[in-house]
Amino acid sequence: MTIDVKWTLWRQDDNGSSAIIERHLMKIDADSRLRELEERGHKQHYWIEREDFDGSPRMNLVVIRSKNIEASKTFYELVGLTFQRHKHGKGAEHYASELSTFVFEIYPDSGTPSLGARVGFSVSDVDSIIVTLREAGIEIVAEPKNSPWGRRAVVRDPDGHSVELTATIGAEQGVDPNA
16 A cells, blocks of 8 residues: 655635645655745745545554664664654653654653554565665564565564565566565
């Protein structure tokens, strides 16, 4: 299953009229364009909206606990995530990665383990990521193989969380998904 969420950039002028500026943007591009327009200092109001949101519940946050958030951050960066350091009020300093459909956060272990959780990420190339993770000494639980959900592998992060990696496969890649 490939998640391909797109965003629309809107503008409202001082008369209250709304207009679409750009459609079908990836989240990172929509955010960048929004900041660019807001920095110009115009009186218009700008915002972005998800194009496919139908009001049904969707996952928007995953939080894991880590004994070493630096090691976990490095692991998830090898998978392809990027992080910013965050701190909300009196809460613990942690890392957050804003993905196209949800936020993934790594908090310090506060005595409440999250080891029963299994997380999964859609990636572009499972095999190349597994090579990178293996070179970094990461435990490979299940080697890459084709499955009904795509090309799939399972690894363990530095804290022991199971992490499933999947990539879409099919005729367009010259691969038989049933092989």
